[in-house]
Amino acid sequence: QPAFFDWLCRMGDNALILGHRLSEWCGHGPVLEEDIALANTALDLIGHTQMWLGLAAEVEDAGRSADDLAYLRDAMKFRNLKLVELPNGDMGVTLMREFLFDAFHFELLTALTHSTSPRVAEIAAKALKEVSYHLERSSDLVIRLGDGTEESHARMQAALERLWPYTGEMFAADAVDDAVAEAGIAPELAALLPRWQQTVDEVLAEATLSKPEQRFDAQKGGKQGRHTEHLGFILAEMQFLQRAYPGASW
């Protein structure tokens, strides 16, 4: 049960923090269509956050709500991947991150539709529809920008190098992951790796980008609450009103 709660927080926190990062682009995108698409993706992710953290709150059964979990935990208690909390960088970094995460997210949710927990399966099915579209869109843009101008190619390659060491954390299982896998709630993370690699290989090839040679798992710890220095600043901003006006209703 504590493992299930922890795992649900991981699902919710990934959606929340990535949604936060994407929403930072609002009004600042390179073309109007992109502004809309990013806001839309952010909106989907906030919707997922409500579902995952809502279920986490139920499972915990300690009187906390999804909002309490989102707004009243400090960084040590957040369970998101380091990948999703990195700063947006240029649009290349933002899109490459989306793609690398979407490709994982898609495989994970697909597997979760067969979860032994009906609630999890139900949320996954809802989210999967949206995430299929996220992946379609981010793959497409990675390909077009990778195989665009020299500059767009260079930026996409740089983005890939920057993010690569953070991707391994998605597949690095710990005791929490093992416990939910054993209960049939979630898949073995390692089992998702081959299909993720295949998607990534195919898209990078079409995008004329080279897979980095560095280790892909140098940067871990987010799932256990050991984050980058960036998360604290995200939370300071995100949680300000709830912290400054405790108990107020909005």
Add this chain to the structure above:
Amino acid sequence: QPAFFDWLCRMGDNALILGHRLSEWCGHGPVLEEDIALANTALDLIGHTQMWLGLAAEVEDAGRSADDLAYLRDAMKFRNLKLVELPNGDMGVTLMREFLFDAFHFELLTALTHSTSPRVAEIAAKALKEVSYHLERSSDLVIRLGDGTEESHARMQAALERLWPYTGEMFAADAVDDAVAEAGIAPELAALLPRWQQTVDEVLAEATLSKPEQRFDAQKGGKQGRHTEHLGFILAEMQFLQRAYPGASW
């Protein structure tokens, strides 16, 4: 008394917010000497904050401390000038802002050493020593960068244009300023303007910079709690720990 409190908050908040902005440069300055000088100026300003807000808390006599005032007021209750909350921009903007403020700060503190309030006079005398040095340094750098390369000249001129509309607020007296002036606590703000103008004119001339033609008082309201959108983000960051862990001792 409420006017005195408000006025003391203005003094303290200017120091606090400008100190905050300068401290953002820590470790990111263009040369080591500059890193040190900016940290030192920030440190002086935080010291002034402690004195002004400390006195404000005493005058208010409502059980609040200087830290309470710094960490538990939201933006509407902050009384600093808009000038000091603007983002740092490049080092040109940062130094030009310092100069424009230092030149005012110097005149103001000089006058305050003759305050009818011995406490105010005492704080002003302490702060004046440091601010004399701030002004000396920022004038010198404005001159050297204004009369440096073409690029440094252009950046300093751009910084001046950007900041100019925010300078008039320093001299725009309202009921609070009138009340403390009448009580002999503080000078008439308008009386400080000629000497400020003279300092600015002299330094800009030597820096080969042109005084902007726009209005110098288009941007006001900070002293009355109507700020720019930037202040809220400063406070979210600055106040995080006090807000997240109410009542904790640090």
Add this chain to the structure above:
Amino acid sequence: MSPEERAFQERVDRNEKIEPKEWMPDGYRKTLIRQIGQHAHSEIVGQLPEGNWITRAPTLERKAILLAKVQDEAGHGLYLYSAAETLGVTRDELTEKLLSGNMKYSSIFNYPTLTWADMGAVGWLVDGAAIMNQVPLQRTSYGPYSRAMIRICKEESFHQRQGYAIMMKMAKGTPEQKEMAQDALNRFWFPALMMFGPSDKDSVHSAQSMAWKIKMNTNDELRQKFVDETVPQAEYLGLTVPDETLSWNEEKGGYDFAEPDWSEFFEVIKGNGPCNEERLGARRDAWEKGAWFREGLTAYADKAAARRANALVAAE
């Protein structure tokens, strides 16, 4: 009036819609491009003051609602740019004009959003005033514009209700929340009144635009209507409209109210508003930093087209 012009005016008078490829007077086309373009720009720039609070929205639900709203605004920008494009101007041309300062956007977006209550006030007052302007424009003479307005008005009135709901929460909330709500009303009241433009007597181009049904009501008519609808809403919230002269005028069946400070209005238009520099700066920055992105997509499209052409040649 030439025979063509007369025939055109008669169609307008009969409430027929003018469609893109049909003949229209040059002035009609130019005025429409200016008006629709400025409206589009306003939607785009209008993302910024509300976007400012997305990352700080106080609950997940409020965050989702705000995101959806800002996204709608970008969508409105899209419809409107498309409508303008039917008049023979490209979106990029219009954007360049915005960024160079040759075209304006609504001055209201040069005011800052300082507390969460402003998310309420913007929805309630700013969208409210916008709707007041836009509802009649659903019947405007230019077909694509009229159709864009119909879509937009539907969404805007939804936004206005959401804004009012936020104001309600704030006005009925803690003392601090109520203070924020009142402060937001204080700050946005007069700028909202300015959204209808200067008094009719000072307004240029109005008569011709009204004859062409590009403008359907006078500025003063709309402003009066707005005040009459909004004052009772403020009362219901328990908030005070920041106008001491406000009073019900039985005879005219509407409120008497103070004019906004038009010198402030003209200062803001001149660029001296609280956020002109931030707003246009943000848009310029987005445009400049996005150049590589747009160029990348174009280059890919060109390559893809060339590849398809080559494939066709090879197949023959």
Add this chain to the structure above:
Amino acid sequence: MSPEERAFQERVDRNEKIEPKEWMPDGYRKTLIRQIGQHAHSEIVGQLPEGNWITRAPTLERKAILLAKVQDEAGHGLYLYSAAETLGVTRDELTEKLLSGNMKYSSIFNYPTLTWADMGAVGWLVDGAAIMNQVPLQRTSYGPYSRAMIRICKEESFHQRQGYAIMMKMAKGTPEQKEMAQDALNRFWFPALMMFGPSDKDSVHSAQSMAWKIKMNTNDELRQKFVDETVPQAEYLGLTVPDETLSWNEEKGGYDFAEPDWSEFFEVIKGNGPCNEERLGARRDAWEKGAWFREGLTAYADKAAARRANALVAAE
């Protein structure tokens, strides 16, 4: 050994200080440049993890103390670069080597500061380990380096006490604060042990450096000393050192403790630490963005010199 080298070594053995203009072996000079340079770089990069919390310091007093501390570190960087410059290398040359990755800085600064307790842990453990390394270096053979160390050690021990004071507040504070304190100790313990370098048996260059009195103690000696001093301090705080094997060894009069994970150490040195990219990125960024500033000051200095020269000519 040449006669010069022999004479040099005898001076070192007699604890005479070597001064800048005096003869010294090439290897001595090079090793010192590397060591002092890396130490200087560590002070500069070391501003970043603590700088990360200045804007979020929880009280005005803590903010002032932290600002002063980070400022001291920059000052230490200055002394050390000056000491290195006496060996015939410029600060800019050293900086370029740092930024290109050809010179290192202490790996400890590649770890993030995640909570306010880290401001305590860094002062207590990181400055503590640094002092342990530096105190003996006050007696190092190279005069300018020795004098820099004397100044630095005085300030560092002040910093260490401040860090310990923060830990005390946290460890004796609310349950959340205590949790942060324990977590900080958990994260910084082994990286602090790594600060003394690999075990003596794996350490290159050590013997020569010790003969030259550039290095005064072996890595393992210092590490043991650090553990022996620090463990009781942790106990006094009521915190648990994250080493289950830790135990008092009566016979050796010191603690037995677990070695850090040296593969992690080498990974961090290779660039795979949690913050390598951020730290070096921040310094590169500062350097690049500051180019116009440095060039501006240089240009002004040149102009001013020319003006003085002209004035002299005119006066003659």
